[in-house]
Amino acid sequence: MTQVKNNQVVLRNYVTDFPKESDMNIVESVITLKLPQGSNDVLLKNLYLSCDPYMRALMSNMEDLEGFQTYTPGSPLTGYGVSKVLESEHQDYKKGDLVWGITKWEEFSFIPSSLIHFKIEHTDVPLSYYTGILGMPGMTAYAGFFELGSPKKGENVFVSAASGAVGQLVGQFAKLAGCYVVGSAGSKEKVDLLKNKLGFDEAFNYKEESDLNTTLKSYFPEGIDIYFENVGGKTLDAVLTNMRVHGRIPVCGMISQYNLTQPEGVTNLANLILKQVCMEGFMVTAFYHLYPKFLEFILPHIREGKVVYVEDIAEGLENGPAALVGLYSGRNFGKQVVVVAHD
Amino acid sequence: MTQVKNNQVVLRNYVTDFPKESDMNIVESVITLKLPQGSNDVLLKNLYLSCDPYMRALMSNMEDLEGFQTYTPGSPLTGYGVSKVLESEHQDYKKGDLVWGITKWEEFSFIPSSLIHFKIEHTDVPLSYYTGILGMPGMTAYAGFFELGSPKKGENVFVSAASGAVGQLVGQFAKLAGCYVVGSAGSKEKVDLLKNKLGFDEAFNYKEESDLNTTLKSYFPEGIDIYFENVGGKTLDAVLTNMRVHGRIPVCGMISQYNLTQPEGVTNLANLILKQVCMEGFMVTAFYHLYPKFLEFILPHIREGKVVYVEDIAEGLENGPAALVGLYSGRNFGKQVVVVAHD
Structure with missing residues (x-):
């Protein structure tokens, strides 16, 4: 079985005020690229990670976040991302599918298929858009x-x-x-x-x-x-x-x-x-049921150049912490994306 | 033409913090109980006046109250009340009608008929209720x-x-x-x-x-x-x-x-x-169009004693300023009403 290096962005400790790069560590772990037997998860290769303001709340030591799980010190952050399916035990997903939804801040992730929001059907637009304008x-x-x-x-x-x-x-x-x-x-x-x-x-x-x-x-x-x-x-x-x-x-x-x-x-x-x-x-x-209607509305506008989208791209998972922290001082110019891999 | 005494509650000056009784004066004026020729007003005898929290805003020297007229120092307060029509030049109202709507804090008032909200049709309940539960x-x-x-x-x-x-x-x-x-x-x-x-x-x-x-x-x-x-x-x-x-x-x-x-x-x-x-x-x-529906809902409940209403009655216009001021310290016990006349 293939064991590969799997870099992760891990929360060091709960954050109390402005988050700093040093609140996160880059950890080199190792992963076996094979779904455990009987798993209902999907094995993802993460391509683009999304930096979103709400993530700050999950860095706090809060009890009650209405069902949201805060981050756990020592574990990788979670967040929206665009990923490629490497293996799947779920009938809705197969190897090679591109998906967007909740994943982890690492190179490869085992993710419950319930956290995947949508399969990506349109690839004539930049894939990173599924962390932003199309996500x-x-x-x-x-x-x-x-x-x-x-x-x-x-x-x-x-x-x-x-x-x-x-x-x-x-x-x-x-x-x-x-x-x-x-x-x-x-x-x-x-x-x-x-x-x-x-x-x-x-x-x-x-x-x-x-x-x-x-x-x-x-x-x-x-x-x-x-x-x-x-x-x-x-x-x-x-x-x-x-x-x-x-x-x-x-x-x-x-x-x-x-x-x-x-x-x-x-x-x-x-x-x-x-x-x-x-x-x-x-x-x-509460509005994801409108996603198909939204795509119908937005895709033609993107293709015709009538709606544009400005992205701020950080290359490499190791630059993720700085990119995320930059949101809270407004350092980003447009949508902040972290590229883990281009395909 | 009959001239009668017409006591009024007059604002002395604009109010900047908690209103005090001394921010208002009781002024004895005289009124001719006859609509001026060509008037479209209605001549009202005021029975019950309503003390309402919003009145504080009208005591301020504010420019922009979204079309609401603030009070004018030297003039009587205005507010909701129950009144009897003494004379009317408007086809919808005739002598003897009971009405509720905006009137002035005085014994007799010339009021534009547009400020009357509703004619009172049900008098088997206390008339003062039209400043409260029915108003x-x-x-x-x-x-x-x-x-x-x-x-x-x-x-x-x-x-x-x-x-x-x-x-x-x-x-x-x-x-x-x-x-x-x-x-x-x-x-x-x-x-x-x-x-x-x-x-x-x-x-x-x-x-x-x-x-x-x-x-x-x-x-x-x-x-x-x-x-x-x-x-x-x-x-x-x-x-x-x-x-x-x-x-x-x-x-x-x-x-x-x-x-x-x-x-x-x-x-x-x-x-x-x-x-x-x-x-x-x-x-x-914005909801007065629902008033008939509301009456249909509330009147049976009142008659059957299933909804009760607690009023705090101040007798006499001269006790109006104290009653109104009392709202802001919570001195009132239930709906604060001022009785000007019982009929």
Whole structure:
């Protein structure tokens, strides 16, 4: 039986504030590339791993994560990825299949087939897209914006973390829906990207704005109909005073708060009442039944170049920890992907 | 033409923190009980005036209240009331009609007929009920709980300000819907009322709880499905960590915050995401089209004694300022009404 080297990214210990590269170790282990007898697992070769903000929560020592398993110190991280099936005992998967779903941060993984989300049928687009525009972040943008946001033509949309894996798609979806859309991001380069490549009507660098409330008033003199919430904290507070009557706030993430021991207080929630605003948290997992419909919508747009996707590619599993940690300081430029192997 | 004395409750000046009795004056004016020629108004004799938490917002010097007119120093307050039509130039109203809607804090008022919400058809129940269970607060409880809360049998409901005009009804509606319901209030007497008269399963005095999070965990070991939000601030923060997946938070009011120059910060909003909670602010005015349906639902329950309503009656317009101010310290025991005249 073939034994091969299997590098892994392993959590050293639970994290309490900003995660650092040194919170993870690269461990060289050895794996036998053969499913154990009687196994219902699938043996995967991991190609692309996805760096996603939610992973920070799994690094904490939390009891109650609503059924989510936090990471275990000494064990490899888990996360979304694109993988190739090397062996399968499950009838839905066979050797050579490409799949996306939950895998481990290592070169080869035994994974329960229930964690695989979808078989990849379309390979005329970059495979890495299945960690982004064609994977969880794409579905997140689609479900959050269209299902919860219920956009109407001419409405005013604001997106925070707008150049990120999800935000860049929300902005482009908003334009497809005939909305006016403004994005915020954390550098001049990202702002340029939003305005010049991603088609946002306006964009600003939130780090250069001393008074977000005034900034938002200038971009939205009539108020915001849809705020796609990715960051929380001060941005949310400024948005709340600028919402329009019957506005909607799909709450996708609050990345500015994940590493704080004491989150920032949000003081303007009373605006929800007078403005009759609906603020709704969601998890993409509740919307995966819409994936076939989403593919039908998005694939033609990608092929025709009407929706573009910006990726930040880190080559090599050993660069995974830095790539992941970079999310929380906004070092990534677009969707952060880690390449384990190209095929 | 008959000239009569017309006492009024007049705002002295804009209010910046907790309102005090001395922020209002009792002014004796004189009125001619005759509609001016060509008027489209209705001349009302005011019977019952309603003290409602939202009135605090209208005492502020605010620019933007989404079309709501703040009070004008030197002029009488406005608010919900039950009135008798003395004269009308509008075809929908005639002398002797009883109506409820927006009127002024004075004995007699010229009011545009558009501000009258409904003609009172059922007088076998106390007329004052049209400022409460059969008026705006009743519709608020009904719309917020049933339309936004979407209760299912067996779900867990938490209500703050539970002995107030709206809260006491939400609790009783929750029992009618087959839910488990816990209320919080600010005194032992109110807690007794909730448990012994209003049928809440449990109730507690929030002023005696040092750790609301632990308190809520003990009453809701499986979490809260519906939180009917009346208070905001610390209570909301504790609730957010105790919500159940797919929970709903109809946001009716945040009375704990209205008198603070700097509202308390809410730090646990990230729970909205993992728990997939929908938090929705609403204004009862968006639901008045349901009023006939509401009456059909509530009147039999009142007549059969299956829903009760606790009122705190202040006799005389001159006691209006104290009654209104009392809302913000929780001095009222049930729905606060001011009697101007009994008929």
